Amino acid sequence: MNRTYSKTRAAFKHANEVTPLGVNSNFRYAGEDTMVIERGEGPYVWDMDGNRYIDYRLAYGPVILGHGDKRVSDRIIQQLGRGNLYAHTHPLEIEVAERIVRLCPGVDKVRLSNSGTEATMHAARLARAYTNRDAIIKFEGAYHGNHDYVLWSTANMPIGSGGSPRSPVAVAQSSGIPYEIRGMVYVARFNDFEGMERLVKDKGGEAAAMVIEPMMGNAACLMPEPGYLEYLRKLCDDFGILLVFDEVKTGFRIANGGATEHFGVKADLYTFAKALGNGYPVAAIGGRKEVMDTIAFGQVVHGGTYCGNAVGTAAAVAVLEALEKENVLANMAGRGKRLMKGIDDILTEHGLPHFMSGHPNMFGLMFEPKTEKPKEFRDVIKGNFRMFDLFGSYLRDMGVDVEGDFREPWFMSDAHTDSVIDETLNIVNDAAKLVKQNYVP
Numbered sequence: 001m002n003r004t005y006s007k008t009r010a011a012f013k014h015a016n017e018v019t020p021l022g023v024n025s026n027f028r029y030a031g032e033d034t035m036v037i038e039r040g041e042g043p044y045v046w047d048m049d050g051n052r053y054i055d056y057r058l059a060y061g062p063v064i065l066g067h068g069d070k071r072v073s074d075r076i077i078q079q080l081g082r083g084n085l086y087a088h089t090h091p092l093e094i095e096v097a098e099r100i101v102r103l104c105p106g107v108d109k110v111r112l113s114n115s116g117t118e119a120t121m122h123a124a125r126l127a128r129a130y131t132n133r134d135a136i137i138k139f140e141g142a143y144h145g146n147h148d149y150v151l152w153s154t155a156n157m158p159i160g161s162g163g164s165p166r167s168p169v170a171v172a173q174s175s176g177i178p179y180e181i182r183g184m185v186y187v188a189r190f191n192d193f194e195g196m197e198r199l200v201k202d203k204g205g206e207a208a209a210m211v212i213e214p215m216m217g218n219a220a221c222l223m224p225e226p227g228y229l230e231y232l233r234k235l236c237d238d239f240g241i242l243l244v245f246d247e248v249k250t251g252f253r254i255a256n257g258g259a260t261e262h263f264g265v266k267a268d269l270y271t272f273a274k275a276l277g278n279g280y281p282v283a284a285i286g287g288r289k290e291v292m293d294t295i296a297f298g299q300v301v302h303g304g305t306y307c308g309n310a311v312g313t314a315a316a317v318a319v320l321e322a323l324e325k326e327n328v329l330a331n332m333a334g335r336g337k338r339l340m341k342g343i344d345d346i347l348t349e350h351g352l353p354h355f356m357s358g359h360p361n362m363f364g365l366m367f368e369p370k371t372e373k374p375k376e377f378r379d380v381i382k383g384n385f386r387m388f389d390l391f392g393s394y395l396r397d398m399g400v401d402v403e404g405d406f407r408e409p410w411f412m413s414d415a416h417t418d419s420v421i422d423e424t425l426n427i428v429n430d431a432a433k434l435v436k437q438n439y440v441p
């Protein structure tokens with residue numbers, strides 16, 4: 001642990017002088033320990049002092065093939081000499097849409113955007129337009145991007161602010177969101193069958209969409225209980241609500257066909273981003289033809305100067321081709337399973353109570369859960385944040401970068417080989433030993 005961080009700290013200080021908080025996304029801020037990363041390659045990133053980290057944050061999920069992956073860079077470089085943006089459709093846009101339709105059951109048509117936020121914003125508008133209703137149902141602890149209609153009751157909501165479990169309240173996650181929008185956001189608890197039925201019977205007639213991350217990628221990767229997604233599908237059908245799967249994190253990560261392939265339940269609309277571009281800005285809204293065709297002149301507006309830019313779409317073609325041809329995700333899941341089991345065994349051996357959930361390509365780990373099997377966000381936030389933070393800081397000091405907040409997943413990439421997993425597990429073992437020795441309750 002004899003790493004030094006002087007250049008990284010100095011760079012961060014400098015960043016603070018010209019950028020609020022010294023970061024370009026609030027979520028990257030980690031106080032004075034905020035890292036400044038100079039480069040990445042495969043499963044690794046290096047900070048300004050040349051310290052190497054095995055990266056399990058992977059930019060919050062996008063880097064599915066590894067940093068600087070050659071399959072992606074080669075495609076982009078091939079495209080760059082031909083320009084990037086035109087006021088016209090480009091063949092790469094058609095190819096990305098065709099590939100998504102082929103891979104994702106439930107997706108008949110696709111529009112491209114640039115970020116997950118743009119995708120969920122347009123999906124919400126589409127749902128409102130299609131149903132002629134205004135409200136959105138979302139889940140406590142779920143994050144769907146930065147726009148005003150979804151930045152409510154996310155995983156960052158202060159503990160104790162959510163109201164009664166029978167009637168969760170929508171909590172704004174930022175100043176500057178018009179208060180009036182609160183009346184158009186209904187918050188539900190994940191895996192609460194009965195609560196959702198009550199909500200839909202009461203308010204279903206006003207709800208355009210039920211937006212769900214089919215596994216809670218922003219809340220320790222909790223999984224839906226058996227039958228839960230099927231139950232939501234039926235409620236949506238019965239009450240004329242569009243089911244929207246936000247697959248910004250799960251899409252092209254847990255299966256080629258995302259949550260629908262994995263769980264066997266179809267949504268009406270889907271949003272994809274992150275893994276689609278291996279870190280380049282490209283996103284997609286997809287869904288049933290009838291709903292997607294509401295995007296039409298005089299009906300629903302979707303657009304943007306950079307939508308379908310050739311760099312983003314070249315990256316997406318490279319990723320989708322690798323997923324289809326090379327069985328990337330299934331192979332990754334084999335290694336991810338070994339990593340999960342290794343961590344589980346080590347923590348058990350050191351007597352550190354913990355809970356693991358999710359999918360081997362994207363999983364959650366929390367310490368000291370208060371229930372045997374956490375099922376919803378309110379169970380997650382009862383985990384031991386301080387203990388995980390200590391574990392995370394030991395890991396980082398020994399060269400494994402995980403998010404210090406256990407609500408974020410550990411992400412795998414195609415570049416996390418067996419030997420990278422072995423190295424990780426050795427470090428996890430050392431970090432667990434230190435937590436056991438030094439954690440003060």
Ligand SMILES: Cc1ncc(COP(=O)(O)O)c(C=O)c1O
Pocket residue numbers: 060115116117118120143144145146213217218246247248249273274
């Ligand atoms: C499930 C989910 N939806 C939407 C978003 C927003 O995506 P972006 O950051 O690309 O705007 C995120 C980002 O973390 C996400 O996890």
